[in-house]
Amino acid sequence: MSKKESLQSYFKKGVVEVGCDEAGRGCLAGPVVAAAVILPADFTHPLLNDSKTISEKNRYLLRTEIEQSALAFGIGILDNKKIDEVNILKASILAMHKAIDALKTIPEHIIIDGNKFINYRKIPHQCIVKGDSKYYSIAAASILAKTYRDDIMNELHEKHPEYNWKKNKGYPTKQHRQAIKEFGPTPYHRMSFRLVDEQLSLNF
Numbered sequence: 613m614s615k616k617e618s619l620q621s622y623f624k625k626g627v628v629e630v631g632c633d634e635a636g637r638g639c640l641a642g643p644v645v646a647a648a649v650i651l652p653a654d655f656t657h658p659l660l661n662d663s664k665t666i667s668e669k670n671r672y673l674l675r676t677e678i679e680q681s682a683l684a685f686g687i688g689i690l691d692n693k694k695i696d697e698v699n700i701l702k703a704s705i706l707a708m709h710k711a712i713d714a715l716k717t718i719p720e721h722i723i724i725d726g727n728k729f730i731n732y733r734k735i736p737h738q739c740i741v742k743g744d745s746k747y748y749s750i751a752a753a754s755i756l757a758k759t760y761r762d763d764i765m766n767e768l769h770e771k772h773p774e775y776n777w778k779k780n781k782g783y784p785t786k787q788h789r790q791a792i793k794e795f796g797p798t799p800y801h802r803m804s805f806r807l808v809d810e811q812l813s814l815n816f
Contacts, residue, residue: 631749
């Protein structure tokens with residue numbers, strides 16, 4: 613089955629449906645970024661799928677096409693301080709709420725990648741595990757969330773190049789953890805996360 617055939621245009625027929633996804637949930641540093649996308653019912657693209665399966669070059673090509681084709685899209689960002697305050701699951705959902713807030717069109721139905729969501733106003737919603745590999749609008753949201761977050765981490769890399777965020781984007785690579793042990797955390801690290809394997813024995 614090709615990628616194009618594996619994706620569906622909508623979950624609920626005949627309504628204005630928005631797809632939502634987030635990026636950066638498992639990172640040690642930086643924000644969580646969510647996107648909400650309303651696509652035309654006839655939108656298709658042979659490259660579009662879960663952002664994790666697509667090359668960086670193609671993600672940025674797709675971002676341009678998604679933004680040009682979408683009936684509406686929005687981006688929501690919650691920084692590491694808010695993540696520490698409310699926990700990453702709630703922060704991810706609140707970022708999705710902010711992304712929906714940013715839409716110029718009010719959706720009638722929401723589909724979300726994952727299995728957890730908090731009601732947004734009184735709009736019905738459906739959580740879909742691995743939704744970014746099942747529905748075009750969620751896959752599109754995954755592309756926008758990932759590329760917008762990557763842009764932020766590339767900017768933060770310029771402030772703190774020792775953590776190599778340009779490459780690891782804040783994820784817990786061995787090199788990233790080693791840099792935290794060597795240089796300590798930055799103002800952009802999530803202090804509620806386990807930053808290094810021996811965190812209990814370190815005084816930050």
